[in-house]
Amino acid sequence: MSPAISIKGVSKKFRLQHERYMSLKERLINIGKKSYDDLWALKDVSFDIEEGTTYGLMGHNGSGKSTLLKLVGGILQPSAGEIITKGRIAALLELGAGMQQDLTGRENIFLNGAILGLSQKELTKRFDEIVDFSELDKFIDTQVRFYSSGMYVRLGFAIAVNVDPDILLVDEVLAVGDELFQRKCMERVKQFQREGRTIVVVSHSADQVRAITSSAAVLNQGELIFNGQTADAIRTFREKLYSGSGEIAPQDDGGKEQIDTEVITISDKNRIAQNQDPQLNTKYKAIEIVDASFSNPDDTGSNNIHTGGPLQAHINWKTNVEEIEDINFSIEVYDSNTNLVFEAFTRETNPGVIKGSGSTLFLWDEIPLADGKYIANFGITSLDGGTVYDWQEQSQSFEVTNNFKTLGTLHLPCHIEIVPD
């Protein structure tokens, strides 16, 4: 398979204007004054996206992910490097962009379709399908200015997905319209996947990326730091980037407590070694996970538990500051289809001020889960979740053996009584 999108050494420089001179007059008056700083939104990014894959682009706000999407779509031009794309591109950057208020829905379908590169003949062929999908048949000859925002978005999406794109670029727009329409959109995305079209999704929602993509790239401050399997990408994204936001400045205690800059949390033997990039871990973490795992309280050392039996987890942690408060320890458990099954956290019973090191123990008396392997995220965040001090994405797992005869996901004890009349 050949790459549908080939990104070669792409950099993008933005000018950060201190004061924006919008007119010739202002520019003349302020001639010679440097009124901007250069900001590199992307730095020498290279990777290929194979045909037929659904690809996620992850990163913080300002990491350059949306810029990269716009470059792929040809909306922006790179400052250096080039991007080669094969096939018709439809970009869902902002639905309804380019709709003309004064034109009717019908006229907008033709105009918008033409903007997306379709001929009038092709559009005539697809017209009914677009109207059907948008559910706007009654309003199609009404000027768009009288549309509600929901109708607007529906028409925009209907046009974009019905223009038969080879490459679909999506920028966090899948959460539009009512629930029914959302489901329709997701179905269409899945249909595209089955049809072997290439989809690129920009998101900072790990769940969305996990749900629909097979591979993903992670960007940080304009640099590509990971490119590969989605699960690994999410791990990189959470562990290495989120932990950066819990970063603290080195304390100047006159050498009393010098923190080693090479604090690397290699806590977990299951972690995939290839993703290790020590550079990114040289950040200070106010509190970090030293070790975390699941165990069977009845059979210490094993992470194999029985349906209906107990499960225990622990997080061993250590602080790198004098003391820290505003702490929440949490565990999220996923099944093999990456659905969140349950979670546990200490948020409700605020642990208060924490010093030195210690461990947090989680004990479930009865696990009703049936057979399967479950994988979990361990995290230490602030109470509101805004700061992530340390995070281990899907690093630990436990297995459940069901000794009962029941089938299904859960085994729930049930009192059954047969009452004859």
Next chain:
Amino acid sequence: MSTESFTKVVKPRSSVRSRVMEIWRYRELLIGMVRKELKVKYKNSVLGFFWTMLNPALYIVIFWLVFTRFIPNGIPEFVIFFASGLLVWNLFVNSLNGATSSVVANAGIVKKVYFPREILPLSSVGASIVHYFLQVIVLVLMLFAFQHNIDWKLIWLLPLSLITLIIFVSSLGILLSAVNVYARDMQHLLELILLAWFWITPVVYYRRVMPTEGFVGIIASFIRANPMSAIILPFQRVIYNNITVISTVDNKSIIQILPDESALWYLRNLGITLGVSLVLFYFAMRFFDSAQGNFAEEL
């Protein structure tokens, strides 16, 4: 899926040739945008396309009043002379005004969707061409009313002249639409420039009036070097179809309205203008290409 034909390379610079090919690939969008401009303009107006004809009609009436009644200039059938040049001038002005503001006016789509952005100024030119042909209806009616004969032998000059104008105004429009993104007052500056330009173009007066010496001579040389003169003169030559006339002021003095030159002379002037326009087109495309990389941010 015939993906090969859609292979696109996004890079900092593209050649003018590949840009032109890209515009050609999007020609249906160009037609669609022209249609949109016309529709949007007249959507909510009762008179619709009638407005387009009303504007030059009013101009003609006013200039007829001023130059045949208040301060007579002696040109017989002045309205025909004036209209033949005015409509072409209007095509030029409307194209250029529309094109200059086109990228800024369509910021919404420029920021969100890819298509060759040159389509925007070009569609303004396209819409103005449609308006021009509607206005020509007014001119044709006038020719009938005055039972005026045009020079059928030289009529082939008109399409050549029109093509030259389209290339010239498209180049200028592409250039200014990009400039306007970075300096928004270009639009206002343009109004002033066009006002001056109108009066150094022989639309209201005839070309022979110009002296060659002194300060006025300098301005006269501007008029001679003015590409719009070379474009408008063939229209006047073919439609007005008089080189010398007897002044209507005293009914005996003979005035030369148009240069007494062969078709070849007009053709040569057009050729030079076309050459200049093509060079301008090349530089306009180069400038536009280097500027458009930052359109989405500047808007």
